[in-house]
Amino acid sequence: MADEQIVFDANTEAVKRAYASVLEADKALLAQVQRTIAASQAGSKQWLEAKTKETQILRTIAKDQDSLTKKAGEFNTETQRTEGIGRKAFGAMQVAIGALGLKALLDQMTEYRRELGRAELAHAKLFKPLEVAAAGRSPALRKAVSQAAITAGVTVEEAAGTAALLMREGVDRKEASGATLVEALKAEQTFGKGVSQDIVGLLDAQGIAITPGNIRSVAASMSGLIGAGAELGTEGLGAARESGRVLQGAGLDLREQFAGIAALQDAGRKGSELEGIVQAIISMEASEKEGRELALKAIGLKPEDVDLAGEDLFEALRRVDEGITKHHPDIREPLLKNILGKQGISAGGTILLDAIRSGKVSELVAAQQGDAGLGAREAAALGSEQATENRLKVQADLAKAGKGGDSALVRQSLETYLLQKGMSGPEITAALKAFDVGVIGAGPDKALSSAFLATPGLQRKGLIGMGAFRGAVLGQLRSARESPVSGVELGDLAVPAGPAPSLGEGPSYSELVKSEKAELVKSEKAGSAEKGRLDQIRSALSFVRSSKAAALASGGERSEREINAEFDPAIKELQEQEKAAAHKAREAKGGGGDVEMKDLLRSLLKVNEQQLERMTEQNDHNLVRNATSL
Amino acid sequence: MIPLSVKLKRLKPADQKASEFNAIVRDEIAGALEEYQAERVELHFGPSATRRYGRYWRNPRRSLRYLIQQARTAGRRAELTELYELRRRGLTRVEDPSPLENTGTTRGLAGTGKVRATATANKQRGVLPLPTGHPINPAHVGELSTTTQEETAAIRSRVIAGVKRRLKER
Numbered sequence: 001m002a003d004e005q006i007v008f009d010a011n012t013e014a015v016k017r018a019y020a021s022v023l024e025a026d027k028a029l030l031a032q033v034q035r036t037i038a039a040s041q042a043g044s045k046q047w048l049e050a051k052t053k054e055t056q057i058l059r060t061i062a063k064d065q066d067s068l069t070k071k072a073g074e075f076n077t078e079t080q081r082t083e084g085i086g087r088k089a090f091g092a093m094q095v096a097i098g099a100l101g102l103k104a105l106l107d108q109m110t111e112y113r114r115e116l117g118r119a120e121l122a123h124a125k126l127f128k129p130l131e132v133a134a135a136g137r138s139p140a141l142r143k144a145v146s147q148a149a150i151t152a153g154v155t156v157e158e159a160a161g162t163a164a165l166l167m168r169e170g171v172d173r174k175e176a177s178g179a180t181l182v183e184a185l186k187a188e189q190t191f192g193k194g195v196s197q198d199i200v201g202l203l204d205a206q207g208i209a210i211t212p213g214n215i216r217s218v219a220a221s222m223s224g225l226i227g228a229g230a231e232l233g234t235e236g237l238g239a240a241r242e243s244g245r246v247l248q249g250a251g252l253d254l255r256e257q258f259a260g261i262a263a264l265q266d267a268g269r270k271g272s273e274l275e276g277i278v279q280a281i282i283s284m285e286a287s288e289k290e291g292r293e294l295a296l297k298a299i300g301l302k303p304e305d306v307d308l309a310g311e312d313l314f315e316a317l318r319r320v321d322e323g324i325t326k327h328h329p330d331i332r333e334p335l336l337k338n339i340l341g342k343q344g345i346s347a348g349g350t351i352l353l354d355a356i357r358s359g360k361v362s363e364l365v366a367a368q369q370g371d372a373g374l375g376a377r378e379a380a381a382l383g384s385e386q387a388t389e390n391r392l393k394v395q396a397d398l399a400k401a402g403k404g405g406d407s408a409l410v411r412q413s414l415e416t417y418l419l420q421k422g423m424s425g426p427e428i429t430a431a432l433k434a435f436d437v438g439v440i441g442a443g444p445d446k447a448l449s450s451a452f453l454a455t456p457g458l459q460r461k462g463l464i465g466m467g468a469f470r471g472a473v474l475g476q477l478r479s480a481r482e483s484p485v486s487g488v489e490l491g492d493l494a495v496p497a498g499p500a501p502s503l504g505e506g507p508s509y510s511e512l513v514k515s516e517k518a519e520l521v522k523s524e525k526a527g528s529a530e531k532g533r534l535d536q537i538r539s540a541l542s543f544v545r546s547s548k549a550a551a552l553a554s555g556g557e558r559s560e561r562e563i564n565a566e567f568d569p570a571i572k573e574l575q576e577q578e579k580a581a582a583h584k585a586r587e588a589k590g591g592g593g594d595v596e597m598k599d600l601l602r603s604l605l606k607v608n609e610q611q612l613e614r615m616t617e618q619n620d621h622n623l624v625r626n627a628t629s630l
Numbered sequence: 631m632i633p634l635s636v637k638l639k640r641l642k643p644a645d646q647k648a649s650e651f652n653a654i655v656r657d658e659i660a661g662a663l664e665e666y667q668a669e670r671v672e673l674h675f676g677p678s679a680t681r682r683y684g685r686y687w688r689n690p691r692r693s694l695r696y697l698i699q700q701a702r703t704a705g706r707r708a709e710l711t712e713l714y715e716l717r718r719r720g721l722t723r724v725e726d727p728s729p730l731e732n733t734g735t736t737r738g739l740a741g742t743g744k745v746r747a748t749a750t751a752n753k754q755r756g757v758l759p760l761p762t763g764h765p766i767n768p769a770h771v772g773e774l775s776t777t778t779q780e781e782t783a784a785i786r787s788r789v790i791a792g793v794k795r796r797l798k799e800r
Contacts, residue, residue, distance in 0.1 A: 003761045004775040005743070008663060008785055010655065010754035019651050019751075022797065023644065 032615050055615060062618060144177035149394045152185035153387025156394055159185055162196050169200050171210050183212040187219040190374075190381040195222075198237035206244040206254065216374070221258050224372030228364055230262040236271045243275030250278045251312030259364035260313070263355040269348040276347030278313055280340055281306065288341050295338035299323025306339070317349075317356050410444040411435055413477040414451060423457055431455040448473055530585035537581055541574040648751065656749035658792035659756040662785045663745045667758055670781070672740045739763050 141163075149159035162184050166176035175181075184196035199218050203210050225232045240247070240257050247257045261271035293303055300323055306316040320339055324332050340349040355361050381387065414435060418428045434454035438447030448470045458464065464472065548567040552560065743759030760774050777785075 003743075003759055004766070004771070005760060006663070006758040006775045006777060008659060008756040008758070008782075010659065010749075010786075010789065012752060012754060015655060015749075015754055016751070018793070019648065022651060023647065026647070 029616065058615075059618065141173065141177050143398070145181065146394055146398050148177065148181045148185055150391050150398075151182050152189050153382050153384070153391050154185050154189060155390050156397060158188070158193075162188065165197055165200060166210065169204050169210060175211075179212040180210060180215065183215040183219070186378055186382070187215060187222075189387060190219065190378050191222055192234075194234060195237070198234055198241065202237050202241040202244065205241045206248065208254070218254070220370070220372045220374045221255055221368040223374040223377050224368035225258060225262050225364060226377075227373050228367035230266045230364060232258055232262050232271075233265070236261045236265055239271030239274070243272060243278075246275050246278055247313075250282075250308050252314070255365050255368045256312070256314065256361075258368065259361050260352065262364055263361050264348055264351060266360075267348070267351045267355070269351060273347040274352070277340070277344050277349050277352060278308070280344030280347060280349065281308060281313075281316065288338070291338040292341070295335045296323075298335060299326065299339075314356055314361060317353055321353055321357050407439045407444040407447070409477055410448070410473065411439075413473050414448065417473050417476055418455070418458075421458065423455060427455050427457045445470070530581060534578065534581040534585050537574060537578045541571065541578060544570050544574060652749045652751070654793055654796045655754055655789075656747045658789045658796065659749065659754065660745050660747035661792060662788040663747065663756045663758045665788065666781070666785055667741050667743070667745060671758075671760070675740045 145159045145163050146156055148163075149156050152159070159181065163176050163181050166180060166184065167173060171180055184200065187199060188194070188196045196215075199215055200210055202218065203214055208214055222232050222237075236258070239261050240254070244257070247260075252260065257274070260274045264273055265271050296303060296306065299320070301319060305311070305319055308316055311319075320336075324335055327335065336350065336353075337345055352361075411432065415428065415432060418431060423431075431451040431454050435444075435447045435451040438450035449466055452458065452466050452469050458469070544567060548563065548571070551558070551563045551567070739761040743761055745756065745758050747756040748754070762774070766774075
């Protein structure tokens with residue numbers, strides 16, 4: 001019996017290619033995984049930055065490959081269709097290939113640039129908040145911000161918020177806590193809250209560098225405008241920020257922009273309408289163009305005279321005004337309507353024209369020159385009661401949170417030490433006074449030095465050097481912390497009768513280590529106690545919430561508003577307590593900096609894993625795409 | 631989120647990967663042919679299958695009449711002579727033979743063959759046997775087993791889709 005059989009043979013070369021692509025994809029994946037693990041272990045930020053960009057570029061290339069493959073597929077189809085047509089058609093096809101390739105190349109380049117820009121933006125969005133948050137934990141920065149707050153007489157919170165804003169806008173960290181911050185805070189103190197944000201946004205939008213001088217010049221402009229009776233305000237700054245690019249294109253510098261906006265605002269219009277006038281002149285509808293040319297001819301001008309190329313907006317309007325005043329008042333209005341168009345008229349073109357004619361705009365520009373009364377305004381604002389109050393509060397906070405721990409405890413320890421040394425009353429008072437003065441700017445550690453210098457009795461006796469003195473006072477503080485008795489009053493302390501302690505007296509290294517360990521154990525215990533409290537608060541909160549939900553569900557005679565009024569205050573209070581307790585628990589657990597660093601690293605790792613996930617998806621996609629030629 | 635350790639475990643040595651890949655290709659070829667066998671093969675053996683499905687190009691069966699026409703090179707006279715000669719031999723009427731697949735035997739056996747498939751680095755082949763139940767004229771061998779272009783393309787795309795899916799599930 002002779003049977004037949006159907007034989008299906010695959011294209012071996014294509015299968016080999018597909019398998020090679022599988023191997024390649026796996027290899028790439030392995031490399032990526034290994035790199036990611038290494039980077040995760042190192043927690044290196046720089047690596048992550050580079051990786052983000054690399055991934056973006058890889059994605060771009062994959063996208064380009066996609067589009068090229070698609071185009072190649074189209075081309076193949078086309079070739080099959082035209083195969084029978086002949087040599088002539090083939091020549092035409094070759095031309096088409098050239099064009100197609102060129103276009104693909106151009107598309108690729110454009111897309112690549114766009115993608116690179118997008119990647120940078122995404123990168124900035126991802127890392128800026130982290131950087132700002134990390135910077136906020138630096139003691140040096142905190143100190144610098146506090147100093148700026150003292151100078152400007154604002155609270156630390158306001159100063160920190162402004163510093164974070166400046167850093168987000170890309171200002172150098174040193175500058176954002178130094179001179180630039182001081183200027184921004186001064187502007188805020190002088191012209192009201194939120195102004196610094198507007199000024200920074202304005203400078204950023206107009207492409208002007210955010211420097212102390214530039215911030216000050218904007219503030220001077222605001223001061224000058226107030227002096228001239230036309231307040232710019234937050235709204236005006238916002239208008240300049242939004243339409244800044246267009247106005248720059250119309251040949252107006254910052255002061256002229258302010259003058260135009262202020263003139264419009266003074267007449268009861270919105271400052272943002274200045275942009276509308278410029279738009280009306282630049283981009284006129286085709287249907288209106290003819291009428292405009294005729295009207296310009298009637299007043300002896302050409303379209304080139306008022307197209308804002310070579311002359312600024314005010315100059316163009318001045319020319320129009322001069323031309324129009326030659327005509328009879330009755331036809332001035334229709335002429336103007338033709339020249340500025342409907343849009344220009346409705347945007348307040350006539351009002352601006354009036355302001356230019358009356359010289360108000362020039363006055364406003366002139367009023368912004370120089371200091372423009374900013375110094376006097378600032379002096380008044382910085383010397384206000386509120387500013388002084390803020391200043392004192394910041395100074396007190398700074399004294400508390402100085403280097404070397406709680407300054408009050410150090411002060412107590414100093415007092416005890418001096419009593420033990422048998423110093424006289426006036427001498428102890430003088431030393432404590434010196435300590436109090438020194439602690440404000442420099443912290444308790446350095447304040448101890450000034451206290452030492454202020455007690456000549458101690459130096460005269462030649463008992464102890466400055467370093468040893470500091471060590472002794474702080475060591476005493478540590479031993480006092482270790483001792484089980486706490487809250488000892490000064491009066492309870494017995495003055496030792498024996499000989500004075502020897503030179504350089506203080507705890508040995510092993511004692512120090514022991515004390516540190518004890519402190520650590522204590523803080524851990526405190527942490528667990530705080531956590532217990534946190535749990536209590538949370539359970540109470542959930543109980544109140546569930547009661548509220550039950551009350552809402554059962555309904556009854558009470559309305560929703562009544563139920564809300566009953567439960568919401570309790571919930572709010574509990575939420576606040578929870579927040580405070582959580583903060584305390586966090587502080588008690590890891591002791592500040594370490595925990596924050598851990599959080600930061602953890603967030604970085606999370607980002608890493610997400611990236612890996614995305615890369616893997618991309619990899620699978622490529623792999624399957626390569627296998628389609630089977 | 632997939633843990634990193636799992637990702638690492640996925641990656642295997644090259645030879646193991648190659649054999650797995652070949653297994654995928656082999657399975658998919660066999661699957662495609664089985665599908666083809668179950669859904670299509672039997673239809674091709676029905677009456678007027680040639681017109682419906684347009685496959686199995688038959689080789690031209692040379693009829694006696696055709697042979698005679700070929701022999702008519704010497705004009706009408708020679709033709710007639712030959713014709714008379716044939717008639718005298720009793721061969722008066724000649725018919726085209728009917729196709730083999732319409733006999734019924736072949737149709738009954740269609741789809742009973744077992745599909746075999748192999749895939750190595752250098753050869754990937756699937757075989758679908760077509761039992762006939764009777765001998766086949768050597769001149770007509772290959773008629774049944776020739777697939778049309780459309781059907782080859784269908785099998786091919788089925789294999790590609792299967793391999794793609796399996797690679798994605800990997």
